[in-house]
Structures are given as structure tokens and as C-alpha cells.
Amino acid sequence: MKDLPVLSSTLINDAVRAALSEDLGRAGDITSAATIPAGARATADLVARKRGVIAGIDLAAAAFRELDPTIRFDAKVADGSTVEAGAIVAKLEGPAHAVLSAERVALNYLCHLSGVATATAALVARVAHTHARIVDTRKTTPGMRTLEKYAVLCGGGFNHRFGLDDAILIKDNHIAVSGGVIAAIERAKAAASHMVKVEVEVGNLDQLAEAMTVGPDAVLLDNMSVEDTRTAVRLVAGRAVVEASGNVTLDTVAAIADTGVDLISSGWITHSAPALDIALDVETS
Amino acid sequence: MKDLPVLSSTLINDAVRAALSEDLGRAGDITSAATIPAGARATADLVARKRGVIAGIDLAAAAFRELDPTIRFDAKVADGSTVEAGAIVAKLEGPAHAVLSAERVALNYLCHLSGVATATAALVARVAHTHARIVDTRKTTPGMRTLEKYAVLCGGGFNHRFGLDDAILIKDNHIAVSGGVIAAIERAKAAASHMVKVEVEVGNLDQLAEAMTVGPDAVLLDNMSVEDTRTAVRLVAGRAVVEASGNVTLDTVAAIADTGVDLISSGWITHSAPALDIALDVETS
Amino acid sequence: MKDLPVLSSTLINDAVRAALSEDLGRAGDITSAATIPAGARATADLVARKRGVIAGIDLAAAAFRELDPTIRFDAKVADGSTVEAGAIVAKLEGPAHAVLSAERVALNYLCHLSGVATATAALVARVAHTHARIVDTRKTTPGMRTLEKYAVLCGGGFNHRFGLDDAILIKDNHIAVSGGVIAAIERAKAAASHMVKVEVEVGNLDQLAEAMTVGPDAVLLDNMSVEDTRTAVRLVAGRAVVEASGNVTLDTVAAIADTGVDLISSGWITHSAPALDIALDVETS
């Protein structure tokens, strides 16, 4: 597995504080306040209920520690690890009130991000026999882009653009508005910073051929058939990175990868990945 | 369909601005800046690619208008409506640059929330022959709770607690820490404001019988069999609201509802609902 | 005294930082900068000048520590304690500049919240021979609701709603708009989450009788005479929580409590409680 970037502590802490504020509201955890005796402590395990790839352990740890810095949080696996159903992801011990108050926020991050990582890993596994990379899109949950893109890395995928400002990706709509694929690419290359790459989306082989005459850095084959995709790879012949998108599922991804494309992008891994079922099992002490 | 609450404009605008900031970064939409001629306008449709229930139209509208207040956004359906594949959700017209720059944020909200509404509606449809309500949980995406709970309403569901502070829900962990179900309920009733209800989670019929001796407002049957659930409903006999949770799927929900429970809660509708596929089709003008 | 909830450190720190920023402005404490020699230290006592109930010690401590984490702050009494005039609330020691710069913010929180607690305790003492609870309202200082409601608890009172979203309280205006008390209650019960209680305000015995036919969880007797209040308690006969409001003063509260009501709500304890006089006495070291 490749190295994972380190999430900044500022990002983690800001995220966790906002989520705790959303959950605790004005009056805080009134159930724990009412029912837990003063001084009660809890020992607990974060346990995976299903097989999957873990992402977001630092966020879970931060949620507990934000409510009580004395909570001991002992991660048993690292982000990016595949765990089996029943595996202990982390053990923790501390004041029962704080442990139970932070539980849901910790799990909401951990289950969501591990869900993204697990979905990514499922696609990655099916293309492992090829050189194709699974990449994400900007189809992320508002407010969660950096975290979801981190989870994609945890699942073995790669990141595409983080936003509208860090690369040029000319889509069908831009082409229509700017007077054709050649004009669009030429305008883009003239305007772009020397550090910005230009990718162009094409919908068929003719458009691809036209685009290749003006040298884009990458081409995005949108919703093309496997057959056309294979032809496209031959047509590009290494002169640009070739990305395929559209109709990417667990069933189709291997065939797409077999065409020789460099990248296969999937919105599903971020916008529709089911959460990984992870729970907090508490024993009192 | 029941009346939907009105999302506050402050909430909508803050959400949309944060998401646009996340997508536009420091340098903004460099593709549109590079490729779209000054003054170019666009007419576009938001089109559902799949059948589903719409939620989040006001967020989509706000995303476009935030980037250019002159964009005309004409909603063709209201939140809570079921649309067929191919249906036009909204028509819009305005400066091409602003339309394309806001597209992804508008869709990220609309597709995600419509996904939640659609998943909710699927469960609701299967229990329509009973009096059972589908309710949500606190298993929401961090930062999106109010919006996701609104989407649950759009799908015909009902809302459970919005946070830890607005009702008492005594779970197994609280019971363990506080010395038994009776002690926990009694402590909760003594501590609670007169406007706060007390619900208790039980895992079997014995625990339920014990809990009922001290009069909770509601009981949550956690992961009990359909048979035991039916017995539980008889045992409670209207003295408390009965909620069932655990193993709630499209296949099982009708049988659970047939037991006579009042509420069936599902985390799946918020944490794992696939996004509804909605796209922006642009024609230039 | 009942257990007090623990104020979250995030809430405390955010509050204290905002108040320090308001007081220090852009240029900071220019008096201390000009007059206090480098390295000067101060030992000081927080001293109550009047008898009262203390609330907000953690905020005072946080104000000093925010400006200099090395300041030692040694609380001599806990929140909720009654202190006599002259009592030392806390002792502290540290760099003189930081101690004097934080003084006013620390005292502004401590005196205000202790004022709320003291006012509450005065009402509570007068109803101690009954089962009536003193409860607060939403008539709080903007931005201070959670803190003021905490201070009410410190004074022996109880909390009513924290906001418009955590319970249904149908007031005269809602009744007028919705077509009568019965219609309003029925609409509320149909719409409410199963975890939300419904209280209705009534202004006379006829309206109370009408309301009781549709089973509210609580009734609020608004500005009714002591005589009518006593009749109302008999009429309700335990079927709902009975709350009295209006004309609640130190002189009247005992008579209201003697009617047998469950709750007596007072806006005065939060919106008009005089600050408790607490001062910082410094000796140089």
C-alpha cells in the first residue's frame, strides 16, 4: 500500500468540533447527564461488524479526546487496513459520560469514511491485474471533500481534481459554449498557468481524434463503449493520459480496465458508498 | 403528503457558500475562465436520470444564485415530489460561466438529499398498509444533519432526535453503567425537564417487562425477532410508543410493521442511501 | 443539591475568547502594558462582596488561563455553593499583566451568572416546602442561553425549553392562528415527533377544561389568579404537568407554589437578575 498523507490536526479538530456541536446542541448529552453516575468509567471497543477497509481513525480518536483529553484511545489497525467482521479497530477507556457522548460523532466519521474506502477498494481489487488506477471525482458530500478524497486513498484509489481551481477539465458544456473542442483546448492552453494540466472530455472517437490534434495532457472518455474505449486507447497511443468514466460498476470495471486506459473515475465511491458498519461495544469497569 | 418545513435562508446560504468555497478554492473555476467567451449565456435543465423523490431544490437554486443573482431558476417540481427518469426538475438560464461554476455544488446537494428522500420513500411505501412510521436516527453525515432530516421528511418519513440534547434515549450502555434498566429510567425521569420524553432501549422481552414497570414514554426494541416484536407490542399495550430498530431493509420492513410497532428507525436512509442521479444538461443560447 | 452538568470546554473557551477579544480590542491592555514592570507577578483573591450563589467559576478560570496558561487558579468553592459576603471564591497567582488584563472578563461572567443563580435560589428557597420546581424561560440574554440556563441549575432551578426546536409550547398566538385550542393541540400531536412533548398555554379555566379534552402533556397557566390556579390543579388532577407563569415575584411565589402546581416559570431570573458583586483583590508579590 502506498503512503497515506497525514490529515492536518487543524482539519481534524475543526471537523470534530463542528460535528460534536451539531450533536450536542445547546443542552448537551442529557441522557448521559441523567443516567451515568459521577465518576463512572467505561472501557470500550470499536468493532467492525462487516469486512471492509478502515479510514478515519484519527477523526474517531479526536472526537473522544475533544470531549475528554484523558480518554485513552488505542488504535489496533491503521487507516487503509482491511479488517474482517468482528475485528477490533480500537480500544478505549475513560470517563463513561465523555465516551458515550462522543460515540456517535466518532462513528459517523469512521463508518462513512470507511465506507468510501471499502467501496474504492472493491473497484481497485477488480482492476489489479491492469495498470489502471481508480480515481475519484468532485461528486463528494458538501463539506467532506478533503476527508472523502483521503478515504479514497485509504482504499487504494487515487485523487482527481480537488476543486475547480487546480486543473482544467474541459467538459461537453464548455466545448459547446466555446465553439468546438479545438477552440476550447487552445483557449485553455493559452490561458493556463504553466503548472496546470489540461484534460478534455470527449464523447466519441471523432471528437477524440479532433482533440488529439491540439495536444491535451489527458482525455476523458465519457460513457463510451468498451469497444470504443479500446480503440481510443490505441488512437491516443500514449500521447495523453486516458481516463474512462460512466457506467463504472463492480461488474463492468474490469472490462474497462482491460482496454488499457490509465484511469477509471467513479462518483459512486464517494456519493453512494454504503457506510461500513462499525459499532462501539462498552463494558463498564 | 404532509407539509414540509421551510429551510431557513440562513442555513441554505451558509451551506451553499461553504460548499462553493470548497469547490472553487483560491483560484476559482479556471476551466470556465479559460474557455467560456465573455458574455456567453447558457440555458440548462436539471434532469433526473432515475426515478426518485426530490429533496433540496432550494439548495440547488441558491448555489446558482450565489454565483450570479441574475440566473433565473425555475423549479418544475417541489421537494417531496416523485419524478420519473427523464423528468425535468428545474430549468435555468443565465451567464454560462456562473451556471457551469455552480453546477457541481448544486448537484452534490440535490443528488445526495434526493437519495435520502428516495431511500426513505422506498421504506415508507412498504409499510403504508400499517400505522408504522419510518423514522431516522443520528447516524447522519457530519455537518448535514438538519438537511438530511429534512430529506427524510421529503421522503415521507419522520424525524427522531436531532441531537443528544432534545430527548432522553437510554441505551444498553447507559443501562449497564447506571445499574440496571429500572434505575436508569428512574434517574432519567427525576432529572429530566418536564418537556423531555424518556425512551429506553431493550434487547429482549424480560428487559421490556422490567422497563414497563417504571413507565417510559417510549421503548426501543433493538434487534428483536419479528415474533418477539409482536409479543412486545402486546405487552406494552399502548402504554408507551413502541419503536423497532435493527435489520431494517426493504425486504424485512413490512413484516416488522405488521407486528403493530409505532415506529421503525433506519440508519440506512441517511448513512448509506445512494445518491439520486440528476444531471445538468446545458444548451447554449 | 442535585448534580450539575459539566460545561463543555469548547463552549467555555469560545465564550472566553470572544469576550477577551471584545475587551482587548486591537491594541490590548494598554494600561497594564504602560504601567506594569516586566516580570511583575500578582497574587489575588476573587472575593464575594455580597451573599449569593456562585455560578461560572470555570469561565473565570478560563479567562485567566487563556491569557496566560501559567496562572494558578485555585477555586475555593464550587458552582452552586452559597457564599457569604467576604468569602473567597478563588485564589490565583501569576504574571500581573495577564491577571489584570483578564480580570474584567472573568468577573463579567462570574458576576452575571452568579446573579442568575442567586435570583433563582431566592425563589427556590421560598417554595422549598412544596413540590413545585422553579423553571426558566427563553427570556435570556442573546448569546448566553446555555450559560444562563446552567446558572439556573446552579441556583437550584430547573430548565424549560432551550429553544424553539426542542418541545412544542402552544401559546395564545398559536391558538388564535390555528383555530382554537383543540385544533392546535390536535395538529401538534399529529405533527410532533414521538419524542416531543406538547404543552399548551391557557388563560382561564374554561380554556383549560377545553384543552384537557385532547390530552396535552403539560399546561401553562398564564397570569391566572392564585384561586384559579388552585382550581386548575384540581381540574387537571395529575393528567398533565401544571406550570404557572406571570406575576412571579419573591412575594408571590410561595402562594403560587401552595396551589399545588408542578412548575413555576420566571423570566426575571434570567433577564433581570442583578449581578452578584464579586471583585478581584490583588496583592503584589
Added chain:
Amino acid sequence: MKDLPVLSSTLINDAVRAALSEDLGRAGDITSAATIPAGARATADLVARKRGVIAGIDLAAAAFRELDPTIRFDAKVADGSTVEAGAIVAKLEGPAHAVLSAERVALNYLCHLSGVATATAALVARVAHTHARIVDTRKTTPGMRTLEKYAVLCGGGFNHRFGLDDAILIKDNHIAVSGGVIAAIERAKAAASHMVKVEVEVGNLDQLAEAMTVGPDAVLLDNMSVEDTRTAVRLVAGRAVVEASGNVTLDTVAAIADTGVDLISSGWITHSAPALDIALDVETS
């Protein structure tokens, strides 16, 4: 009455949004949502229940308009006006839901600030036969300083320092730490910007005489007797502004003013002023 400053719309809007967010929470006004029929409108009056001086009308107006910009808010009196019990402060008309949802926030600002103005005006009236000005202190509610100081102006008072950074006020503690009153003043005058004045607090006539040898811009007589205060005014003889503080009540303030002091400062007008009773009376339309 002197001209009042105009509160900035940014300050007003930020204040009102924060307070509405505090009151509406995550789920909003669930009572109005449940009970008010769609399309219902309300006509209402803001009515003073007691005699007093009004402050904060623009905040009240902003609270209503923030929830619905179509609400018509027609102020009947201006900030700084004295109204009798029963007077209509403003009339308003708009969607009933928005009117009732904003009511409490509008009143919390209006009643609190009018309370400050009313308390100030009471002191001002008692010193009207002298040249003494009533001034405020930094003993304000955290987060409300600018608004409370504005309310002091509405009541006919004047403002002292807005914070630690806009003037030098050497108190007893600074004197103790810096080695005497002369040293403290000299250090202050050397360090101060040419646009900053230096005031020094003295506790007796000897200290005053000592201070006057080094030319402060103002002297603060702290808790001195009326007799000593009169002597102090003679001693200063116009060479500095003379301010009195301590034991300033409605009963004592006239005597203090009669000594010839220029300023009388009161913390009571901001930290302990009872709210002015103003209510919203709705009639449906």
C-alpha cells in the same frame, strides 16, 4: 436629546442571526410548524407594558426581517424615546409563522437594551440640575458591549472606555504593582500614544494630591464620601476631569452630582438593569 450613532447593519445582522440560530436550533420552530396553517398571516403590535426608554428597535426589526424579508415593521417611536405603559412601540404584519418564530429574539434584544436605557435615564434625570454626566463602565454582558453602550446613549448617558485598548485607566492594582501613583502616571504618560488620555483612580485625598502633581487627564474618585468628593473637586480645580464611582444609586446620585464632579460612572446600568417589559400582541388577519 443628543444625536444617537447609527448601529452598523453588519453588527445588527450578525447579532440577530446568532440569536436566531441559538433559539431555532437544528429543527426550527416546531410549534409554529405544527400549528400554523400554511399562508396564515399575522398583524401584531410591540407594546410596552411598563414606562421606560426604548433602545434596540433596529435589532427587533432585523430579527423579523431576517426570517422573512416581506414582514412589514413600522416603528412608532425612535430609540431614545420615553414611552408610557401601554404604548405601541412598533406595528408589524407578515406571515404568522415568521412573526412568531422571531418574536422572542426580537424581544430579548429590545427588552434588555431598553432596560439599560431606562436605568440610565433614571440616573440621568436625578442629576439633570448639575453638569454631571452619567457614564458607563466595562461591566457589560460578554458579547453585548457595543449594544449596551449604545443603550446607555439612548438613556441619555455617555460612554466611558469601550475596552482595555482605547484609553489608559490606572487602577489601584496598577498603582500597587508599579510602585506608587506618581511612578504609574509617569510611566503611562511616557508610553502612551499622543492620542490616548490617562486617567488615574485614587481612593483618598492624599493620593489625589499626589496624583495631581504629575498631571493626569482625569481622576477617578473611588468610593469616596460625598464630603471628600466635594473637597476633591476643589482640589483638582479644573486641571483634570473628575469622575466619581462607587455606591452610585438612585438615592445617592444627586448628592454625588452636587459635589461638582464631571462624571459619575455606574456599572449597575449595564450589569443589573432589569429588562423593560415589552410584549408582542398578535391579532390574526
Added chain:
Amino acid sequence: MKDLPVLSSTLINDAVRAALSEDLGRAGDITSAATIPAGARATADLVARKRGVIAGIDLAAAAFRELDPTIRFDAKVADGSTVEAGAIVAKLEGPAHAVLSAERVALNYLCHLSGVATATAALVARVAHTHARIVDTRKTTPGMRTLEKYAVLCGGGFNHRFGLDDAILIKDNHIAVSGGVIAAIERAKAAASHMVKVEVEVGNLDQLAEAMTVGPDAVLLDNMSVEDTRTAVRLVAGRAVVEASGNVTLDTVAAIADTGVDLISSGWITHSAPALDIALDVETS
């Protein structure tokens, strides 16, 4: 002149509000409040006192309109225009108090950004006979990066990276830590997204030759002599973008450009550009 991007209104408004808050403090513009009669209006010109290139007109306009939306602001030149000393940049008319209160913030933005644009334009003019572009760096004023980079565009320059996250630029320190230039480039190309370019800084011709064996997208010649720079351009021979940095002044820039480099980067244009002298001349009306 090339098209300029449109600064987002959110960015402009947030920037202007923060700056006004910094200038107005808690008590606002006390000079205007004290001296300007109610209702007084002002007509004024923004006048350039020196020749230069204008940038930031929309920020100036927003500063005035933020304080009073009725102020008419009529720009006489567009961003990117060169103006002579004495030229009127904009005319404005409105309430005198608001005009004078916003003056300094409007000018602080306009003079600073026009200073950046003017400095950039001076370099650009000296290399106009070559194909070299003047580009900026990350040596910007904290908090002002997007605005300063916009001003660089106004001056005819081009933008380099907006931050650490939008391209890979391997500097000498990275090379040292990662075991040599070849290893560093290879690691970067393996890790990079397909949309990210890789530039490498080299300090001499040997290091350049080594770097070119592994195909970077761009090379940065750091502080190399004009002679070596010319050799470097020949050595690269179009296989990578060539950027020169170090010792770039008005005197040296033409010679550097004459070597055939593609880009010349300058920190001076953002971190040391003198403000352009623009003033507000008011006539009363």
C-alpha cells in the same frame, strides 16, 4: 490585455467586511459621528496621485456600499488600466458619514493592489520584446493571496501556484531530503495525480542535466547567471518549461528574458511593491 477573472462577490464582501470591522472597532467612526451633521452628503473622486496600473476597483466599491448601499460608485477605469497622475479612477456620491467612514478601507485595498499591478506591469514592459512571462510566487501577504495574484494578472503578469496543494515544485530542500534530484522527481511522478505537473528547482547546469533525464514538466533555474541561463534553455530544448528566478529587478529582467526562458518569477511584485498613491477628494454638496 488578456481577460481578467471575476473576483467572487463572496470573497470581496468577506474581505471588505473584515477590513471595515478592523477599522471601525467597537465604537465606529467617532470623528464622523461627532462632526458631520445628520443628512450631510458628499460627492467625491478617487484620484490617482501617481501613474500606475489600477487593481481592486470592485473592492473599493464594495467598501463604500457595505456601509451604505445607497452610495453611487461610478468607476471611470477598469482594473488593468494604466492611469496617469491626476486621473479620476471613480466618482462617488452619498451620505457623507458613510463615505468618510469607508474611505480608508477602500483606499487600503485599492492602493495596495494597484501597487502590485503597477510593479508587475513595470517588469512586463521590460520583457515585452520576448516571449517570457512574468509570474508571481507564494511570497504574498498572509490573507491576501487570491487578491494579490489577481493584481498580478491586472499588471499583465501570470500566476504560478496558488498554494502548496496545486502543483509539485521540488526545491533544493526536498532534493536534499529525498536523496537526489532523480529520486525526488521519480517519487513525485509516481505519487502525483495525473492532473498535477512536476517542476524541479536546479541550481546549476549539472543538476539540470541530471533532472532532464527523468522528464520534469518544468525546471526552475534558481539564481543562475545569465550566461548559464542561456545555456540551460539550449540544454532543455523545449522538453520542459523553463523558469528563472533570483535577482530579478527592473534592471536585470530584460537580460534574463533575452536568454529565451519561458517564465521569470518575482517575489518582489507581491511582497515589496510600493502602494500606488490614490486619494479621495471630497467636495460637499
Added chain:
Amino acid sequence: MKDLPVLSSTLINDAVRAALSEDLGRAGDITSAATIPAGARATADLVARKRGVIAGIDLAAAAFRELDPTIRFDAKVADGSTVEAGAIVAKLEGPAHAVLSAERVALNYLCHLSGVATATAALVARVAHTHARIVDTRKTTPGMRTLEKYAVLCGGGFNHRFGLDDAILIKDNHIAVSGGVIAAIERAKAAASHMVKVEVEVGNLDQLAEAMTVGPDAVLLDNMSVEDTRTAVRLVAGRAVVEASGNVTLDTVAAIADTGVDLISSGWITHSAPALDIALDVETS
């Protein structure tokens, strides 16, 4: 050198976090992530490349520590110190990734503020033989006022107003609008708090004479000749502080000071001071 105020840690940390967020964007330092081996450490010096006065060391330290609290930062000089070219300002050691990621933000603060301090010191040195103080203006970079005014102190200068709210400075525009210099001063003195000083700007000796008849605390001679300035000082004769502004350069400042003015204000030291060249030299360890 006079004592410097201590910048608050809240101000420092907020500033540094905002700047790091601006530089790191969503994806963070992708160069370091790609090229620096896990566990690599770096030892580095902050080295002045030019002679100058240092300001902002605590901000530089905070930038490194924000990214990794284990980085050791050892300042070799204090703010306000003059260093020669080649001097080591600080030594640091820690994880290479964090050191390189924070480098630019640390330097952007340190170079900018040291530039302000160095420019100030240059003016201060030229007037050292007189009693004149060099003071700053409100012509600061938006968002940086407190820091830039701190840097002015580091350079031996003094601060003028921090904002529009902390003193009254009547400029030509106020005079024009309020009906003459006498009317303006009288209005100001009547309205001002007793702790606020009143300064008036005059453009010639006649206006000065007129102003002096109503006793301002200070006069600002705007753009007057050296000869007139000398006459003005005699005319004022110690009855007010005399400040000169306009055409203040390294060449002119001594002659202005020789006239006997108390203060010479310069916008150049904040809005146009070139950054001091300081760099980070890393050696790997």
C-alpha cells in the same frame, strides 16, 4: 529600546492558522508528501540575507509549531533587534515534512513585519537627534493592522490611532462638511467621551491659528513646508501636540524633525516597506 507589548497567543495562532490554510489548500503540501521519506528530519536556520530589524519571530515559531508541536524553534534574536546580513535569526529542528510545509507562511510573516520594522527604524535613526517620534497611520494592509503596528514599535516608532473608534482626528473633509474648523472642533469636544482626544488637520498657518482658538489636543500639519512647519511649532507653543505628515522620506525626515514637531507620521512604513529578505536554510540530519 522601549519595552515591546506581547502579542496575544490567540491573535498569533489565529493568524498563523488562516495563513497555513490559505497555503495548504484542500490537498496540503503535495510536494513534501510525494518526495520526503517518512521519518525524515530537518535542521534549519532562519537567516537574514540583508541587514534589518526583526519583527514577527513569534509568528514564525507558531507557524512551525502549528504543523508539528514537536518542532524545536530556538530564536537567536528578539523582536526589535537589528541584525546584519548573514545573521541567524532562529534555529529549528523537527520532522522535515512539517518544517518545509510551514516555511513559506513563517517567512511571509517574518519578512513582511521585519520589512515594516526596518523601514521604521530607518526613519527613526534620522530623527534621533530630536525629540520627534515617528508614528504610523491607518494606511495598513487589510487584516494586518495590529501586526503592522506592532512591527512599527519593533522599529522604534510609535503608534497613532488603531482605528476610527479610538480617537477623533478631524480631517479636511470633516471640516468642509461640518462648516469650518472651529465648528468641527467644538462639535467634537462636545460629543467626545472624556477619555478621547481631539486632533485636527490643518493645511496652512491661518487654519492653524483658527483651530488653536478652540483648544484641540493635537494638530496635524498636512503637507506644509518646512518653513511653515517651523512657524507652526512656534505658534502652537506647547499648547497642543504637533504632528507633521506628507512628503516624509528618508531624505526629508530630518529637516522636518528639526522644526521641533512632536510627531512625524508616515504611511510608507506600513504600506510600502519592502520585505526584509530572510530565508530558511535546511540541512538534513
